[in-house]
Amino acid sequence: MEIKEEGASEEGQHFLPTPQANDAGDFQFTSIQKTPNEPQLEFILACKDLVAPVRDRKLNTLVQISVIHPAEQGLTRYSSTEIVEGTRDPLFLTGVTFPSEYPIYEETKIKLTVYDVKDKSHDTVRTSVLPEHKDPLPEVGRSFLGYASFQVGELLKSKEQLLVLSLRTSDGGKAVGTIEVSVVKMGEIEDGEADHITADVQGQKCALVCECTAPESVNGKDNLPFLKAVLKNPVCKLYRFPTSDNKWMRIREQMSESILSFHIPKELISLHIKEDLCRNQELKELGELSPHWDNLRKNVLTHCDQMVNMYQDILTELSKETGSSFKSSSSKGEKTLEFVPVNLHLQRMHVHSPHLKGMLISLSIPVPDALYDVITVGAPAAHFQGFKNGGLRKLLHRFEMERRNTGYQFIYYSPENTAKAKEVLSNINQLQPLIATHADLLLNSASQHSPDSLKNSLKMLSEKTELFVHAFKDQLVRSALLALYTARPGGVLKKPPSPKNSIEESCPQDPPPPMKRQDSIPHHSDYDEEEWDRVWASVGKSLNCIIAMVDKLIERDGGGEGSGGGSKDGEKDPSLVDPIITHPREDWYEQLYPLILTLKDCMGEVVNRAKQSLTFVLLQELAYSLPQCLMLTLRRDIVFSQALAGLVCGFIIKLHTSLHDPGFLQQLHTVGLIVQYEGLLSTYSDEIGMLEDMAVGISDLKKVAFKIIEAKSSDVLPVITGRREHYVVEVKLPARMFEALPLQIKEGQLLHVCPVLFNVGINEQQTLAERFGDVSLQESINQENFELLKEYYMTFMEKMPPDYISHFQEQNDLKGLLENLHQNIQAKKRKNVEIMWLAATICRKLNGIRFTCCKSAKDRTSMSVTLEQCSILRDEHQLHKDFFIRALDCMRREGCRIENVLKNVKCRKYAFNMLQLMAFPKQYRPPEGTYGKADT
Numbered sequence: 020m021e022i023k024e025e026g027a028s029e030e031g032q033h034f035l036p037t038p039q040a041n042d043a044g045d046f047q048f049t050s051i052q053k054t055p056n057e058p059q060l061e062f063i064l065a066c067k068d069l070v071a072p073v074r075d076r077k078l079n080t081l082v083q084i085s086v087i088h089p090a091e092q093g094l095t096r097y098s099s100t101e102i103v104e105g106t107r108d109p110l111f112l113t114g115v116t117f118p119s120e121y122p123i124y125e126e127t128k129i130k131l132t133v134y135d136v137k138d139k140s141h142d143t144v145r146t147s148v149l150p151e152h153k154d155p156l157p158e159v160g161r162s163f164l165g166y167a168s169f170q171v172g173e174l175l176k177s178k179e180q181l182l183v184l185s186l187r188t189s190d191g192g193k194a195v196g197t198i199e200v201s202v203v204k205m206g207e208i209e210d211g212e213a214d215h216i217t218a219d220v221q222g223q224k225c226a227l228v229c230e231c232t233a234p235e236s237v238n239g240k241d242n243l244p245f246l247k248a249v250l251k252n253p254v255c256k257l258y259r260f261p262t263s264d265n266k267w268m269r270i271r272e273q274m275s276e277s278i279l280s281f282h283i284p285k286e287l288i289s290l291h292i293k294e295d296l297c298r299n300q301e302l303k304e305l306g307e308l309s310p311h312w313d314n315l316r317k318n319v320l321t322h323c324d325q326m327v328n329m330y331q332d333i334l335t336e337l338s339k340e341t342g343s344s345f346k347s348s349s350s351k352g353e354k355t356l357e358f359v360p361v362n363l364h365l366q367r368m369h370v371h372s373p374h375l376k377g378m379l380i381s382l383s384i385p386v387p388d389a390l391y392d393v394i395t396v397g398a399p400a401a402h403f404q405g406f407k408n409g410g411l412r413k414l415l416h417r418f419e420m421e422r423r424n425t426g427y428q429f430i431y432y433s434p435e436n437t438a439k440a441k442e443v444l445s446n447i448n449q450l451q452p453l454i455a456t457h458a459d460l461l462l463n464s465a466s467q468h469s470p471d472s473l474k475n476s477l478k479m480l481s482e483k484t485e486l487f488v489h490a491f492k493d494q495l496v497r498s499a500l501l502a503l504y505t506a507r508p509g510g511v512l513k514k515p516p517s518p519k520n521s522i523e524e525s526c527p528q529d530p531p532p533p534m535k536r537q538d539s540i541p542h543h544s545d546y547d548e549e550e551w552d553r554v555w556a557s558v559g560k561s562l563n564c565i566i567a568m569v570d571k572l573i574e575r576d577g578g579g580e581g582s583g584g585g586s587k588d589g590e591k592d593p594s595l596v597d598p599i600i601t602h603p604r605e606d607w608y609e610q611l612y613p614l615i616l617t618l619k620d621c622m623g624e625v626v627n628r629a630k631q632s633l634t635f636v637l638l639q640e641l642a643y644s645l646p647q648c649l650m651l652t653l654r655r656d657i658v659f660s661q662a663l664a665g666l667v668c669g670f671i672i673k674l675h676t677s678l679h680d681p682g683f684l685q686q687l688h689t690v691g692l693i694v695q696y697e698g699l700l701s702t703y704s705d706e707i708g709m710l711e712d713m714a715v716g717i718s719d720l721k722k723v724a725f726k727i728i729e730a731k732s733s734d735v736l737p738v739i740t741g742r743r744e745h746y747v748v749e750v751k752l753p754a755r756m757f758e759a760l761p762l763q764i765k766e767g768q769l770l771h772v773c774p775v776l777f778n779v780g781i782n783e784q785q786t787l788a789e790r791f792g793d794v795s796l797q798e799s800i801n802q803e804n805f806e807l808l809k810e811y812y813m814t815f816m817e818k819m820p821p822d823y824i825s826h827f828q829e830q831n832d833l834k835g836l837l838e839n840l841h842q843n844i845q846a847k848k849r850k851n852v853e854i855m856w857l858a859a860t861i862c863r864k865l866n867g868i869r870f871t872c873c874k875s876a877k878d879r880t881s882m883s884v885t886l887e888q889c890s891i892l893r894d895e896h897q898l899h900k901d902f903f904i905r906a907l908d909c910m911r912r913e914g915c916r917i918e919n920v921l922k923n924v925k926c927r928k929y930a931f932n933m934l935q936l937m938a939f940p941k942q943y944r945p946p947e948g949t950y951g952k953a954d955t
């Protein structure tokens with residue numbers, strides 16, 4: 020018989036044993052009846068009257084749980100309880116849970132092995148081969164006490180779903196005590212007499228009461244099959260902890276990977292390739308340029324083509340990773356995986372407690388269960404490129420300063436201006452085809468002679484055209500046109516530009532003549548600066564002509580009310596229609612067709628000019644310090660991709676878990692969501708560069724907007740559109756869920772996020788930074804982000820409805836928390852972890868998305884999320900104060916996070932040495948025996 024360890028497969032990535040997910044092969048086994056998406060089986064353990072091998076020795080016991088799959092011979096190590104010290108009657112707080120995906124049947128056998136731990140610092144988990152009916156080999160630090168086994172079916176069919184089993188030595192001889200196995204259900208608290216149990220907790224006696232309470236229905240918040248499409252390989256752990264009044268609360272911890280780890284980078288790289296190919300084409304189509312500019316363009320094109328090839332290679336490599344959902348910390352520096360976030364997981368805590376404070380804020384309804392989600396991920400950073408010269412924050416700043424200060428021979432466009440250029444280009448690319456579609460729909464309605472549909476089509480066309488015209492209301496296009504003119508061979512400026520900004524300034528008189536494309540572009544002719552205004556205004560004029568014509572047609576048809584579209588000026592201008600001959604019972608299509616053609620032509624001309632001028636802006640951006648500029652773009656793309664993958668994952672999970680909350684949905688479309696990142700990086704050595712990358716990556720998330728659309732097929736993965744500086748992530752929801760959304764969201768309103776980052780270095784490197792280095796980076800990041808958080812809070816207070824706010828204020832003292840956070844940031848205290856707790860609390864109260872990051876999201880992150888979980892249990896669910904440290908130790912020793920370490924580095928040890936540990940704030944130190952160098 021062999022012992023395998025769950026999660027310790029070759030790749031160290033898979034939680035499920037083979038055969039995968041309920042696939043019992045040729046065998047027929049009895050499935051366990053279960054609620055969909057709920058764990059199949061959960062039980063807790065307690066021992067009684069354990070016999071110590073040596074008289075009077077105090078026992079420190081743990082139970083190891085192993086599974087014998089009915090179709091297999093092998094014994095698979097599944098999980099362990101924590102160590103309970105100094106008692107012969109241990110009651111374990113760490114239970115056992117088999118998630119819905121786990122292949123467990125009534126015939127499955129469970130083996131419980133009880134050990135006495137002599138030396139916690141040497142207590143290691145065996146992964147080696149072991150005969151089933153033999154005493155386990157002596158292990159360093161622990162000795163075998165006894166074992167018991169049972170079939171799952173026996174437990175489920177037993178009275179009160181409770182088994183009391185004798186623990187025996189391996190030869191089946193002497194009984195060495197008993198072990199109780201009792202089934203628990205998260206949402207139900209057992210009926211029956213109150214059961215007093217005494218637990219000896221590190222020398223303290225504490226009476227615990229398993230009390231009967233009326234069963235509460237399980238909240239369906241996490242009962243969302245749709246989420247399964249993005250979350251993979253869940254690891255589940257179960258605990259029971261006492262409350263301050265000696266009742267039990269139950270906690271289920273869940274950690275899942277996400278296929279978005281790979282899906283989002285692939286989407287994004289494809290988008291970059293599309294954008295860059297398109298830009299390269301536009302550069303080629305810029306027309307004739309003076310020799311200086313032409314050479315620059317050739318040079319830019321050579322480099323940009325190389326970049327596109329490189330992105331294509333990365334995409335090809337990533338596409339080979341079909342079905343992957345996890346990049347381990349040890350792959351951080353792999354070039355082909357650079358765009359993929361490190362160790363991305365959803366870390367979820369599900370609490371079922373008798374004292375539930377959790378409320379649906381907007382409805383004031385107490386909820387039976389509470390969920391707390393944190394996304395854990397390695398700090399978005401360009402590990403392959405390295406940190407020798409610092410990270411993005413510094414590199415971009417330096418680059419801009421050099422660019423600004425060099426005696427550069429052409430116009431300097433600030434980063435804001437180049438961003439603007441990209442935004443306008445993105446808007447053009449989205450709006451032009453949309454307007455063309457609405458124009459065709461209008462013609463279609465006209466050919467059907469349908470007044471209602473004509474009015475509707477016109478309304479849509481007017482809205483989109485207004486947006487289009489608005490997109491050009493910017494001085495940038497005008498100045499770029501001028502710059503392009505001067506870059507043409509022989510381009511001479513006749514008079515200085517006199518900006519005219521809006522179409523309102525030009526009064527539509529006659530329908531504008533269709534443009535002749537080539538002739539209208541300034542080449543060698545004198546530059547007429549006002550020509551752009553005329554071209555631009557012609558779109559508005561053409562639209563007004565169409566509106567007037569539709570009004571007229573409907574009026575003649577006896578409709579009377581007109582299109583309701585209204586001209587741009589708010590009233591009809593009869594001169595617009597007078598020149599057009601109309602007939603009784605006209606052919607509407609024929610009347611409108613030439614006007615639509617003119618609109619399309621005018622629009623084409625505007626697009627053509629604007630695209631050229633803005634492409635010229637981009638050429639100037641690229642032309643300066645070419646390879647450096649492209650390397651910076653690559654670095655920024657890499658960091659952004661990692662950040663975006665996490666954000667999309669967090670957004671989808673948040674959306675699914677809060678769909679039922681109208682307050683949340685309103686917040687989503689009126690204010691947007693706060694996304695709070697907790698950084699644990701030190702401001703010393705390489706991690707300075709990581710933090711500089713991370714700060715830019717997170718800040719770049721402001722450029723992302725979400726749009727919720729109805730899923731039309733089984734493909735529910737999000738789609739990214741737009742271009743750099745201006746991304747839209749389309750998130751799909753099945754019809755049933757989509758229908759329940761507020762109208763604004765259903766109509767495609769863009770939903771924004773407000774990302775904030777607070778960093779507090781906690782390790783030995785930070786000690787060095789504080790003593791001999793510089794912590795100014797951390798201080799300025801925290802200060803800047805505090806301002807952003809405050810701004811978000813003000814908008815929230817301003818935009819949410821007054822009755823919501825008054826209730827919200829009754830429940831939360833957000834103002835006080837913000838002041839406290841501000842004071843802590845100002846205080847400049849060393850390793851001030853209070854900052855992180857306050858920022859996280861504010862984020863949770865504001866319904867935000869929480870992230871925790873360190874370099875690998877493995878060790879420090881695990882300490883932090885477990886601390887956060889236990890602090891929530893203490894503050895929100897009245898965790899018994901004497902059990903705070905024990906709960907923390909349970910989660911760190913046998914919880915999801917040690918599995919995270921295992922899947923990353925194939926060893927169950929947090930990578931801390933004594934020196935590192937001593938440098939940590941106390942509550943960030945893991946329990947003895949769980950850290951150090953790997954024992955293999």
Ligand SMILES: O=P(O)(O)O[C@H]1[C@H](O)[C@@H](O)[C@H](O)[C@H](O)[C@@H]1OP(=O)(O)O
Pocket residue numbers: 348873874875876877878879880930931932935
């Ligand atoms: O998950 P991390 O905290 O970034 O892991 C660190 C760990 O904190 C540190 O003690 C150890 O020396 C390693 O640097 C870990 O980083 P890895 O990236 O090597 O996992």
